[in-house]
Amino acid sequence: MIPDQPDSATPGGADKLDDEHYPGYTMGRAAEMLGTTQGFLRSLDEAGLITPQRSAGGHRRYSRHQLRLAARARELVDQGIPIEAACRIIALEDQLHEAQRLNQPQTLD
Template identity: 50%
Template sequence: MNDLTVRGALDDRAYPAYTMSAAADLAGVTPAFLRGLGNHGLISPGRSSGGQRHYSRAELDLARRVHEVTATGVSLAAACRIVELEGHLAAARAEIHALREQLPTQHTRQAV
Protein backbone atom coordinates (compact mmCIF):
# COMPACT_ATOMS: atom_id res chain seq x y z
CA MET A 1 0.00 0.00 0.00
CA ASN A 2 1.37 3.43 -0.87
CA ASP A 3 0.96 6.54 1.30
CA LEU A 4 -2.01 7.79 -0.71
CA THR A 5 -3.80 4.46 -0.42
CA VAL A 6 -3.16 4.30 3.32
CA ARG A 7 -4.46 7.84 3.82
CA GLY A 8 -7.57 7.02 1.78
CA ALA A 9 -8.19 3.89 3.81
CA LEU A 10 -7.84 5.77 7.08
CA ASP A 11 -10.36 8.36 5.87
CA ASP A 12 -12.84 5.54 5.24
CA ARG A 13 -15.06 5.14 8.33
CA ALA A 14 -15.56 1.45 7.49
CA TYR A 15 -11.84 0.62 7.25
CA PRO A 16 -10.82 -1.73 10.12
CA ALA A 17 -7.81 0.28 11.31
CA TYR A 18 -7.80 -0.28 15.08
CA THR A 19 -6.69 -3.32 17.03
CA MET A 20 -8.91 -4.49 19.85
CA SER A 21 -6.92 -2.78 22.59
CA ALA A 22 -6.72 0.51 20.69
CA ALA A 23 -10.41 0.30 19.76
CA ALA A 24 -11.43 -0.38 23.36
CA ASP A 25 -9.39 2.61 24.57
CA LEU A 26 -10.79 4.93 21.90
CA ALA A 27 -14.38 3.82 22.52
CA GLY A 28 -14.05 3.91 26.30
CA VAL A 29 -15.06 0.26 26.71
CA THR A 30 -13.34 -3.02 27.53
CA PRO A 31 -12.19 -5.62 25.01
CA ALA A 32 -14.82 -7.97 26.47
CA PHE A 33 -17.50 -5.38 25.69
CA LEU A 34 -16.33 -5.24 22.05
CA ARG A 35 -16.39 -9.05 21.85
CA GLY A 36 -19.94 -8.97 23.24
CA LEU A 37 -21.03 -6.61 20.47
CA GLY A 38 -19.65 -9.09 17.96
CA ASN A 39 -21.40 -11.98 19.72
CA HIS A 40 -24.70 -10.10 19.44
CA GLY A 41 -24.08 -9.47 15.74
CA LEU A 42 -23.97 -5.68 15.95
CA ILE A 43 -20.42 -5.43 14.64
CA SER A 44 -18.19 -7.72 12.58
CA PRO A 45 -14.58 -6.68 13.05
CA GLY A 46 -12.09 -7.37 10.31
CA ARG A 47 -9.46 -10.02 10.96
CA SER A 48 -5.75 -9.94 10.30
CA SER A 49 -4.06 -12.95 8.73
CA GLY A 50 -3.21 -14.01 12.29
CA GLY A 51 -6.85 -13.74 13.38
CA GLN A 52 -6.52 -10.51 15.38
CA ARG A 53 -9.68 -8.37 15.40
CA HIS A 54 -9.53 -4.91 13.80
CA TYR A 55 -12.28 -2.32 14.25
CA SER A 56 -13.43 0.61 12.12
CA ARG A 57 -14.38 4.10 13.27
CA ALA A 58 -18.01 3.29 12.46
CA GLU A 59 -17.84 0.26 14.77
CA LEU A 60 -16.29 2.40 17.50
CA ASP A 61 -19.21 4.83 17.19
CA LEU A 62 -21.64 1.91 17.58
CA ALA A 63 -19.71 0.67 20.62
CA ARG A 64 -19.89 4.11 22.25
CA ARG A 65 -23.63 4.34 21.59
CA VAL A 66 -24.30 0.85 22.98
CA HIS A 67 -22.22 1.74 26.04
CA GLU A 68 -24.37 4.85 26.57
CA VAL A 69 -27.55 2.77 26.36
CA THR A 70 -26.26 0.07 28.73
CA ALA A 71 -25.33 2.80 31.22
CA THR A 72 -29.07 3.43 31.62
CA GLY A 73 -29.56 -0.10 32.91
CA VAL A 74 -30.53 -1.81 29.65
CA SER A 75 -29.02 -5.25 28.96
CA LEU A 76 -26.33 -5.58 26.32
CA ALA A 77 -28.62 -7.60 24.03
CA ALA A 78 -31.39 -5.00 24.29
CA ALA A 79 -28.93 -2.12 23.81
CA CYS A 80 -27.57 -3.76 20.65
CA ARG A 81 -31.10 -4.10 19.29
CA ILE A 82 -31.94 -0.48 20.20
CA VAL A 83 -28.83 0.81 18.43
CA GLU A 84 -29.54 -1.40 15.41
CA LEU A 85 -33.09 -0.02 15.20
CA GLU A 86 -31.78 3.55 15.60
CA GLY A 87 -29.62 2.89 12.54
CA HIS A 88 -32.57 1.59 10.55
CA LEU A 89 -34.63 4.62 11.56
CA ALA A 90 -31.88 7.03 10.52
CA ALA A 91 -31.55 5.28 7.15
CA ALA A 92 -35.32 5.40 6.61
CA ARG A 93 -35.43 9.10 7.46
CA ALA A 94 -32.58 9.79 5.03
CA GLU A 95 -34.41 7.87 2.30
CA ILE A 96 -37.64 9.78 2.96
CA HIS A 97 -35.72 13.05 2.78
CA ALA A 98 -34.10 12.03 -0.52
CA LEU A 99 -37.46 11.00 -1.98
CA ARG A 100 -39.06 14.28 -0.89
CA GLU A 101 -36.25 16.14 -2.66
CA GLN A 102 -37.20 14.33 -5.87
CA LEU A 103 -40.86 15.36 -5.67
CA PRO A 104 -41.92 18.33 -7.72
CA THR A 105 -42.61 21.45 -5.68
CA GLN A 106 -46.18 22.44 -4.86
CA HIS A 107 -45.95 25.28 -7.41
CA THR A 108 -44.92 22.92 -10.20
CA ARG A 109 -47.75 20.49 -9.45
CA GLN A 110 -50.34 23.27 -9.66
CA ALA A 111 -49.01 24.44 -13.02
CA VAL A 112 -49.44 20.99 -14.59
Protein backbone atom coordinates in the same frame (compact mmCIF):
# COMPACT_ATOMS: atom_id res chain seq x y z
CA MET B 1 -14.28 10.37 22.05
CA ILE B 2 -13.60 8.76 18.68
CA PRO B 3 -10.86 10.37 16.58
CA ASP B 4 -11.27 11.09 12.89
CA GLN B 5 -8.35 8.94 11.75
CA PRO B 6 -7.42 5.29 12.35
CA ASP B 7 -4.20 4.12 13.98
CA SER B 8 -2.21 3.90 10.78
CA ALA B 9 -2.52 4.91 7.17
CA THR B 10 -1.95 2.59 4.28
CA PRO B 11 0.62 4.02 1.84
CA GLY B 12 -1.24 5.38 -1.15
CA GLY B 13 -4.56 4.71 0.59
CA ALA B 14 -5.51 8.19 1.79
CA ASP B 15 -9.07 7.58 0.62
CA LYS B 16 -9.34 4.78 3.20
CA LEU B 17 -8.78 7.32 5.97
CA ASP B 18 -12.00 9.06 4.95
CA ASP B 19 -13.97 5.81 4.85
CA GLU B 20 -15.88 5.38 8.11
CA HIS B 21 -16.13 1.65 7.39
CA TYR B 22 -12.37 1.11 6.99
CA PRO B 23 -11.22 -1.26 9.79
CA GLY B 24 -8.35 0.83 11.07
CA TYR B 25 -8.51 0.27 14.84
CA THR B 26 -7.17 -2.68 16.82
CA MET B 27 -9.27 -4.14 19.61
CA GLY B 28 -6.95 -2.76 22.26
CA ARG B 29 -7.04 0.74 20.78
CA ALA B 30 -10.82 0.59 20.32
CA ALA B 31 -11.36 -0.47 23.95
CA GLU B 32 -9.02 2.27 25.15
CA MET B 33 -10.78 4.93 23.09
CA LEU B 34 -14.21 3.85 24.34
CA GLY B 35 -13.09 3.48 27.95
CA THR B 36 -14.27 -0.10 28.07
CA THR B 37 -12.82 -3.60 28.07
CA GLN B 38 -11.93 -5.87 25.20
CA GLY B 39 -14.45 -8.31 26.66
CA PHE B 40 -17.22 -5.75 26.16
CA LEU B 41 -16.26 -5.45 22.49
CA ARG B 42 -16.27 -9.25 22.17
CA SER B 43 -19.75 -9.35 23.71
CA LEU B 44 -21.00 -6.89 21.06
CA ASP B 45 -19.60 -9.21 18.40
CA GLU B 46 -21.30 -12.21 20.04
CA ALA B 47 -24.59 -10.29 20.24
CA GLY B 48 -24.34 -9.51 16.53
CA LEU B 49 -24.20 -5.73 16.83
CA ILE B 50 -20.78 -5.37 15.24
CA THR B 51 -18.70 -7.85 13.31
CA PRO B 52 -15.12 -6.62 13.17
CA GLN B 53 -12.96 -7.60 10.26
CA ARG B 54 -9.96 -9.77 10.94
CA SER B 55 -6.35 -8.95 10.14
CA ALA B 56 -4.16 -11.48 8.36
CA GLY B 57 -3.10 -12.65 11.83
CA GLY B 58 -6.73 -13.09 12.94
CA HIS B 59 -6.92 -9.98 15.14
CA ARG B 60 -10.13 -7.96 15.28
CA ARG B 61 -10.08 -4.60 13.48
CA TYR B 62 -12.81 -1.99 13.99
CA SER B 63 -14.07 0.88 11.85
CA ARG B 64 -15.15 4.31 13.06
CA HIS B 65 -18.75 3.34 12.32
CA GLN B 66 -18.43 0.25 14.53
CA LEU B 67 -16.85 2.34 17.28
CA ARG B 68 -19.80 4.73 17.21
CA LEU B 69 -22.17 1.77 17.59
CA ALA B 70 -20.07 0.37 20.45
CA ALA B 71 -20.02 3.77 22.18
CA ARG B 72 -23.82 3.95 21.94
CA ALA B 73 -24.07 0.40 23.34
CA ARG B 74 -21.88 1.39 26.24
CA GLU B 75 -24.15 4.38 26.99
CA LEU B 76 -27.24 2.16 27.05
CA VAL B 77 -25.61 -0.58 29.13
CA ASP B 78 -24.38 2.06 31.60
CA GLN B 79 -28.03 3.15 31.94
CA GLY B 80 -28.96 -0.38 33.02
CA ILE B 81 -30.28 -1.74 29.72
CA PRO B 82 -29.32 -5.38 29.10
CA ILE B 83 -26.76 -5.78 26.33
CA GLU B 84 -29.12 -7.76 24.08
CA ALA B 85 -31.77 -5.03 24.31
CA ALA B 86 -29.16 -2.31 23.79
CA CYS B 87 -27.96 -4.05 20.63
CA ARG B 88 -31.51 -4.28 19.29
CA ILE B 89 -32.15 -0.59 20.03
CA ILE B 90 -28.95 0.40 18.26
CA ALA B 91 -29.68 -1.79 15.23
CA LEU B 92 -33.09 -0.11 14.89
CA GLU B 93 -31.57 3.36 15.33
CA ASP B 94 -28.99 2.56 12.66
CA GLN B 95 -31.68 1.31 10.26
CA LEU B 96 -33.72 4.46 10.84
CA HIS B 97 -30.70 6.69 10.23
CA GLU B 98 -29.91 4.87 6.98
CA ALA B 99 -33.53 5.09 5.79
CA GLN B 100 -33.59 8.82 6.53
CA ARG B 101 -30.33 9.28 4.65
CA LEU B 102 -31.67 7.41 1.62
CA ASN B 103 -34.88 9.42 1.62
CA GLN B 104 -33.21 12.82 1.64
CA PRO B 105 -33.93 14.78 -1.53
CA GLN B 106 -31.07 14.67 -4.03
CA THR B 107 -29.48 18.03 -4.87
CA LEU B 108 -27.89 18.87 -8.17
CA ASP B 109 -24.44 20.37 -7.99
